[in-house]
Structures are given as C-alpha cells and as structure tokens.
Amino acid sequence: MDLRPHAHDGERLATACREAGLKATPQRLAVLKALLTSREHPGPEAVFRQVRGELSSISLATVYKTLDALEAAGLVERVTPLSDGRRYDANRTPHHHLVCTTCGRIEDHEDPALAPPVPPQLGGFQARSVRVEVLGVCAACRREA
Ligand SMILES: [Zn+2]
C-alpha cells in the first residue's frame, strides 16, 4: 500500500506500524511521516533535523534505531546509491532513481518503460522487482555549471 497520501493521518500510520508488527511509538510515527513527506530520500541526519521540531526530546541515536526498525518491518527501504551513507525511501510503489553524482540528490522517476527486460532464467534467482539507477547530473547542478 502506498502510504504517502496518508502521511498526515497519524491513525493510518499507526495502523500501518501495527500491521507490520511494530508498536506505534511517537518516534516511529514521526520518522515515518518525515520520510513519507520528503522527496529527497533523506539520510538519518536530515530526518533528525525534521523530527526534532515535533519531538524535541528525540536523539540522533533514536532516529538511527527507529530507521532500522522501520526498515526491518518493510515500511521503508534503504537506498544505496553512491557511498554517502544511508538514505531512506518510503515510496513503496515501483519506481526508478535519478541519482545526481554532483550533489547526491535522488529523484524518483516513475516510468515503466525504463525497466530493462528481465530474463526468465537468472540462475535460480527469483526476481521480485527491477530498479534502475540512472547516474548523472541533476537540472539544478547543470544550471550552476
Ligand atoms: Zn545535483
């Protein structure tokens, strides 16, 4: 289910947590909401900066632990392009990523035509989804260049 349209519906997010086997703590709900409302694929520090306004007592360590729990429950996904640490994505609909190698920005790109055909035989490996990571330079960085 795509939770993004319900990012501000706390009850809906709490239900999603419980259905994923997680207790719906204020920390988890705040971190999940931060990821659902961001299009930046933020890392833990960026999530921390955002949730601190809502939960002034939250620590960066708690944000890390919360992200681990949400990831283990399948509510968010860790994105691993380039090497600048962890980045997270709460967009659970199939999509591709446009990764700027200059500023590290990751944009979602929804275009089914972009996916390469998956061969039926992958040596016993069963494919579930295909994600394309397009590396390049984003429009903002190109304007600056
Ligand atoms: Zn860029």
Ligand SMILES: [Zn+2]
């Ligand atoms: Zn994404």
